Amino acid sequence: xxxxxxxxxxxxxxxxxxxxxxxxxxxxxxxxxxxxxxxxxxxxxxxxxxxxxxxxxxxxxxxxxxxxxxxxxxxxxxxxxxxxxxxxxxxxxxxxxxxxxxxxxxxxxxxxxxxxxxxxxxxxxxxxxxxxxxxxxxxxxxxxxxxx
Amino acid sequence: xxxxxxxxxxxxxxxxxxxxxxxxxxxxxxxxxxxxxxxxxxxxxxxxxxxxxxxxxxxxxxxxxxxxxxxxxxxxxxxxxxxxxxxxxxxxxxxxxxxxxxxxxxxxxxxxxxxxxxxxxxxxxxxxxxxxxxx
Amino acid sequence: xxxxxxxxxxxxxxxxxxxxxxxxxxxxxxxxxxxxxxxxxxxxxxxxxxxxxxxxxxxxxxxxxxxxxxxxxxxxxxxxxxxxxxxxxxxxxxxxxxxxxxxxxxxxxxxxxxxxxxxxxxxxxxxxxxxxxxxxxxxxxxxxxxxxxxxxxxxxxxxxxxxxxxxxxxxxxxxxxxxxxxxxxxxxxxxxxxxxxxxxxxxxxxxxxxxxxxxxxxxxxxxxxxxxxxxxxxxxxxxxxxxxxxxxxxxxxxxxxxxxxxxxxxxx
Numbered sequence: 399x400x401x402x403x404x405x406x407x408x409x410x411x412x413x414x415x416x417x418x419x420x421x422x423x424x425x426x427x428x429x430x431x432x433x434x435x436x437x438x439x440x441x442x443x444x445x446x447x448x449x450x451x452x453x454x455x456x457x458x459x460x461x462x463x464x465x466x467x468x469x470x471x472x473x474x475x476x477x478x479x480x481x482x483x484x485x486x487x488x489x490x491x492x493x494x495x496x497x498x499x500x501x502x503x504x505x506x507x508x509x510x511x512x513x514x515x516x517x518x519x520x521x522x523x524x525x526x527x528x529x530x531x532x533x534x535x536x537x538x539x540x541x542x543x544x545x546x
Numbered sequence: 547x548x549x550x551x552x553x554x555x556x557x558x559x560x561x562x563x564x565x566x567x568x569x570x571x572x573x574x575x576x577x578x579x580x581x582x583x584x585x586x587x588x589x590x591x592x593x594x595x596x597x598x599x600x601x602x603x604x605x606x607x608x609x610x611x612x613x614x615x616x617x618x619x620x621x622x623x624x625x626x627x628x629x630x631x632x633x634x635x636x637x638x639x640x641x642x643x644x645x646x647x648x649x650x651x652x653x654x655x656x657x658x659x660x661x662x663x664x665x666x667x668x669x670x671x672x673x674x675x676x677x678x679x680x681x
Numbered sequence: 682x683x684x685x686x687x688x689x690x691x692x693x694x695x696x697x698x699x700x701x702x703x704x705x706x707x708x709x710x711x712x713x714x715x716x717x718x719x720x721x722x723x724x725x726x727x728x729x730x731x732x733x734x735x736x737x738x739x740x741x742x743x744x745x746x747x748x749x750x751x752x753x754x755x756x757x758x759x760x761x762x763x764x765x766x767x768x769x770x771x772x773x774x775x776x777x778x779x780x781x782x783x784x785x786x787x788x789x790x791x792x793x794x795x796x797x798x799x800x801x802x803x804x805x806x807x808x809x810x811x812x813x814x815x816x817x818x819x820x821x822x823x824x825x826x827x828x829x830x831x832x833x834x835x836x837x838x839x840x841x842x843x844x845x846x847x848x849x850x851x852x853x854x855x856x857x858x859x860x861x862x863x864x865x866x867x868x869x870x871x872x873x874x875x876x877x878x879x880x881x882x883x884x885x886x887x888x889x890x891x892x893x894x895x896x897x898x899x900x901x902x903x904x905x906x907x908x909x910x911x912x913x914x915x916x917x918x919x920x921x922x923x924x925x926x927x928x929x930x931x932x933x934x935x936x937x938x939x940x941x942x943x944x945x946x947x948x949x
Contacts, residue, residue: 424568431600446847449600449631453639456602515603518639546843626890630850633885648890650857655890
């Protein structure tokens with residue numbers, strides 16, 4: 399019966415629109431931030447959530463520039479049943495992260511180096527995942543639902 | 547070249563940030579600021595961020611730098627006009643703005659600075675710790 | 682139609698007979714349209730349009746206040762009617778059984794769908810009410826120039842604390858207040874999560890250049906906080922709203938004085 403397939407649609411995440419943005423210079427980070435804002439506004443995300451999403455985007459984009467010389471960002475509007483969200487994949491072919499666990503540990507009490515800022519960034523979004531292979535590159539995924 | 551203007555207000559310097567800071571611009575700002583502090587002998591710096599909607603760790607570092615450089619040159623820094631959404635995000639991000647005072651607007655910022663400087667001059671001791679932001 | 686009127690699901694107070702007739706007609710028409718010979722033969726009838734109509738009816742009924750049972754009976758009333766018709770028309774027993782089984786399975790699915798949609802309709806009502814409650818129960822009061830008070834009543838969860846935090850910060854900017862008093866005497870329990878939220882609220886206020894005081898901490902809560910090992914040393918806490926106000930005045934360099942009257946008998 400069709401009802402089964404309808405039920406499945408409500409739990410998988412579907413991509414509604416896609417865009418790839420190259421980030422190899424600082425001006426392109428600004429471009430990326432503005433596009434993310436446009437998408438967030440389109441899905442009616444509240445101001446605080448918008449700010450969190452764009453700040454996370456800024457952090458990860460700067461990482462791309464700083465540690466990998468640049469990369470590509472896949473920007474999508476996604477939906478899961480009734481919820482809409484913005485998803486970003488930050489893809490680089492840089493040196494990769496040797497120790498992901500270490501990178502994900504909160505080291506802000508030292509106050510000295512911000513490092514990759516990953517634990518903080520993770521707190522700003524709904525979903526976060528990172529894959530990295532030394533010498534091959536890194537992919538970071540963040541997703542923020544409109545309602546946080 | 548694009549430059550962020552630094553205004554002089556009595557004993558203080560006022561910097562209003564209205565554009566996205568990028569590397570070169572931030573560096574120029576720091577340089578201009580220390581030079582101005584040297585030239586004017588100003589005792590305080592007000593950074594107006596009421597038009598800034600995103601503060602990431604890069605921006606945070608700039609603010610910390612300015613505050614540190616200022617202190618070395620005997621000037622205190624106050625950040626004014628932080629937007630609510632930014633404050634909430636910064637708390638979540640866990641960004642420590644150490645050694646930076648904050649105030650709601652320029653007027654209150656100047657009152658704060660005046661208080662600090664008079665106090666300092668009067669008793670010739672380090673500024674109180676209770677106003678410094680810690681998490 | 683007769684089936685409907687005879688059924689227990691009839692709620693004359695909630696829906697007129699007119700509406701009932703038109704709802705039933707609409708459903709029947711769509712159903713007839715979808716159950717063509719081809720669809721039934723392939724064994725996989727395309728009942729999308731029927732589902733849409735059914736969902737519409739279900740949600741409307743949920744909002745009007747029907748119980749789930751009543752809405753379900755609406756659908757099964759239809760099933761009974763169809764089965765009666767089949768019994769009258771088909772004389773071959775074997776064929777009758779096959780047809781009935783098929784109709785049965787289709788109608789059962791429809792019934793399930795109508796239930797699901799009904800529940801969703803109710804959930805929407807609940808969500809809307811929750812939003813309203815959240816809005817009402819977090820007022821921001823200007824107790825004095827430059828001093829805001831937020832009496833929080835009820836449980837503090839993640840969602841609510843976000844709302845409180847945003848409200849508070851926006852009001853601080855709007856009123857130019859430099860001191861905010863969060864009174865939690867109306868909060869029944871504080872666990873480490875709630876305490877974390879409170880700490881975040883205080884931090885955000887400080888970042889903006891204002892001060893946040895927490896008042897109304899009940900003795901039990903003070904005990905719980907210490908037992909949970911939560912560190913509140915960076916927050917200013919006062920037992921009552923009154924003492925918090927006192928502190929606020931002091932911070933703003935304000936003094937409250939009693940007026941001295943002329944008569945020598947009353948001397949303060």
